[in-house]
Amino acid sequence: MHGRVALSTPSAAHWTAADLAGVVAGHWLGPMPVARPLAGFGIDGRRLRPGEVFVAIDGARYDGHDFLAQAAGAGAALAIVERAPPDPPPGLALLAVDSTLGALHRLAMAQRTRLRAAGCRVISVSGSNGKSTTRHLIHQLLSAGGLTGTQSPRSFNNHLGVPLTLLAARPGDDFVACEIGTNHPGEIAALGALVQPDLAVITNIGEEHLAFLGDLSGVAREEFALLDQLAPDALTLLPASPWLAIEPPACRARIARFAPEAGLVAAALPGVHNQLNAAAAVAVARRLGIAESRIRAALDTAQPLPGRSRILFAADPGRPTLIDDSYNANPDSMRAALALLRTCPAPRLAVLGDMHELGAHAPTAHREIAALAAASAERCILIGPGFAATAAPTSPAQVEHHSSQPPTLAARILADTDPATCILVKGSRAMALDRLVEELSQRIAFPAGD
Structure with a gap:
């Protein structure tokens, strides 16, 4: 499970404030709001929509209780909280529970029962x-x-x-x-x-x-x-x-x-x-x-999602083809992406970022993928300490190690790249290679002098 979730649900028209209080065994810190259908649920007070329920999750990076004012300003119908704020936002009804995460899960379990019945x-x-x-x-x-x-x-x-x-x-x-x-x-x-x-x-x-x-x-x-x-x-x-x-x-x-x-x-x-x-x-x-x-x-x-084997500029013979597989990576998905790259005509360039969360398997995995990349492309650019720790594979391919970030790396890649090249970009989410894809896309679409 990756990264921080910040979303709201689009609909909760079959829930009321009284329903919520009963399911989560909460108590109101003040009067219960006027009975009306609720518009949805959200956990990001900065992105809440009018009529939604704000669930104030106390997470590893953010505490939702710090965003009650933003939720109120966005028009939240009510907020589910673990504690009373020192300065409650005017007009925002508060439903107190022992655990907001637990409340979210209890609501989901109740919803699952409703879905089955429907x-x-x-x-x-x-x-x-x-x-x-x-x-x-x-x-x-x-x-x-x-x-x-x-x-x-x-x-x-x-x-x-x-x-x-x-x-x-x-x-x-x-x-x-x-x-x-x-x-x-x-x-x-x-x-x-x-x-x-x-x-x-x-x-x-x-x-x-x-x-x-x-x-x-x-x-x-x-x-x-x-x-x-x-x-x-x-x-x-x-x-x-x-x-x-x-x-x-x-x-x-x-x-x-x-x-x-x-x-x-x-x-x-x-x-x-x-x-x-x-x-x-x-x-x-x-x-x-x-x-x-x-x-x-x-x-x-059907069209691919961003960062998942999305092929850009293939229809323009005057520009490099870009395979955007930047969303995430592990050894198996790296092998699949490199297999796709091998189906492209030469010249081919593999731009690969480190694979994270491999533990003791990381050195072997990075060494194997580096060797496979060198066998799959005429040129490889390997980014991150995981790949940097591997010896350059024995191969006629040109293998480079980089720590540069976009736009510096994008400019260097395209300065040394034949317009007929197929470029694969892939790495773990934490490597943020989607930013490199954005920079490459801009430079390919609008090269200097166009």
Whole structure:
């Protein structure tokens, strides 16, 4: 689970202030607000919308209680808090609870019960790689088939984003697509208990967060913990052999398989890894009765999310092609990105940033990926101390180590790059290579002198 979540849910019209107080076992610090439907839930007081409930989370980086005034100014309907502020914002009703995070989770559990009663199917997407792309494709295919639904905003797949995704479901939704992530043991089980999916997709098992999950077996244990949290009569979709590194343990869960199909791909989502993501989404759509013609039409128009194998400038022969895979990285996703790069005509340039949270596996992983990059491209630029600690691989490729940040690095890359080059940019989220992609894009689109 990555980064800080800052979002609001778009709708909570079936919740009232009295509902909230009962579910979270809270007490009002003053009068209860006038009865009216609530517009949603948010945890960022600076981005709240009128009529929403502000949940003041006391987090690692920010304490939501410091933003009560901003929430009131934005028109919050009420705020859920752990303590009375010294100067309560005028007009903002306050509902006190022992734990605002606990309150958020209790609300999500109550919401899950409501969704089940309403016949709304909850779909979870978890796995080491491809979660966001698969979840996004599921939403596109089901929507194209005439179903109405809600999906996780961006990659909000942690202890904050998952409950807010459930709470975002609107009255009348046919489905909710929840992304579930992890980087520590036990997180999948806890989030799965909230989601209780009717249909669960596990995209793959790979080398993710090894600093905390230990090894591939530890990753598998964590990801397969979801199988104990399914709704009654749920179905789990897993990749077929050889796409799954480790098979699940014997369990009572119903399991079906998916695999890439010839002629059934999302044209704008290149690479074998995206064929597998598309196959998972297609399997979900078929299970929910979407017609094949609508599935194919939706795949034809599907577009990649920013930072996930997005190809820029390929149609302009006078400019370099840029593969933006900058959102995140681990060894498996690096291998997939480099495989995609190898499908491009030479010359090829791999710009790779460090892979984080690999623990004791980091030196070996960076050494392997550096060697693979040198075998996949004529030129490699490796950024960060993880790659810097590896010896230059024996290869005819030109390998450079850099610590420069954009725009300095972008200018240097393009100054030494043939206009026919295909450039791959990929690294862990903390490397912030999306900024490098932005700088390269600007310089490619508007070169000096144009």
